[in-house]
Amino acid sequence: MFHKEGQKIILFTFIITVALIIAAQYLIGLVWLRYAVQLLVLVVLILILQFFRNPKRPVTPDFDKILAPVDGKVVVIEEVEETEYFNEKRRQVSIFMSPLNVHVTRYAASGTVKFSKYHPGKYLVAWHPKSSTENERTTVVLNTPKFGDILYRQIAGALARRIVNYAKEGENVTQGTDAGFIKFGSRVDVFLPLESKITVEIGQKVIGAKTTIAEV
Incomplete structure (x- = not known):
């Protein structure tokens, strides 16, 4: 579950990630460099998702x-x-x-x-x-x-x-x-x-x- 404040950033990052992975597949001839670029953009996406995570934490209010x-x-x-x-x-x-x-x-x-x-x-x-x-x-x-x-x-x-x-x-x-x-x-x-x-x-x-x- 992700926080609503991150929805636009997550969507934008996901679109850019997909675009760069596809572009790298066709534009980068060196196999190792292509994989490196694709891995890098995936890591950035994972970091963004990790930052905006919003775990559910039920609380029984305690005034004390x-x-x-x-x-x-x-x-x-x-x-x-x-x-x-x-x-x-x-x-x-x-x-x-x-x-x-x-x-x-x-x-x-x-x-x-x-x-x-x-x-x-x-x-x-x-x-x-x-x-x-x-x-x-x-x-x-x-x-x-x-x-x-x-x-x-x-x-x-x-x-x-x-x-x-x-x-x-x-x-x-x-x-x-x-x-x-x-x-x-x-x-x-x-x-x-x-x-x-x-x-x-x-x-x-x-x-x-x-x-x-x-x-x-």
């Missing part, structure tokens, strides 16, 4: 837990001053996604969308300290039953050029459902209340809508 919003590796766990919305200290958990990870963003908790804003910006590498405040990004705040307000931020990486955010202010959302997509490498920061119990460690690999990253 915050789930990982994306697949990837935990790169930051620290107490920080969140300055865009809260203007107070929060517990930050950041997850880095490589191009090989599933790039679907899923709601980490059930609740009501209180704030949703897009910020144009730079394309620093996703692990750069300033990427959270200077890169292209979206900021979403959810009001949840047990954690109160939590904030998550989709951040574009060096390769990303488009962030898709489905969160709309006033909308009620369900934990684990589709919240958006980031194309080609990125990071997501989650800002939680200080009293939240963090259940992951630096370097740990997490699965979106499966791994619990915090509890009440």
Whole structure:
């Protein structure tokens, strides 16, 4: 199953792949070179399909837990001053996604969308300290039953050029459902209340809508 945000890219890549394979068959005389070109375009198609995959992950909402919003590796766990919305200290958990990870963003908790804003910006590498405040990004705040307000931020990486955010202010959302997509490498920061119990460690690999990253 593939994400809807990749449908046009997948179709375009498939057409180009077929065209190049046929062209190589008739235009390239050297057998080894023909096979090399055909193999290369097939690999590109497979990589595109792999990037836009959207595995089904049924979730039974749990108000006592915050789930990982994306697949990837935990790169930051620290107490920080969140300055865009809260203007107070929060517990930050950041997850880095490589191009090989599933790039679907899923709601980490059930609740009501209180704030949703897009910020144009730079394309620093996703692990750069300033990427959270200077890169292209979206900021979403959810009001949840047990954690109160939590904030998550989709951040574009060096390769990303488009962030898709489905969160709309006033909308009620369900934990684990589709919240958006980031194309080609990125990071997501989650800002939680200080009293939240963090259940992951630096370097740990997490699965979106499966791994619990915090509890009440």
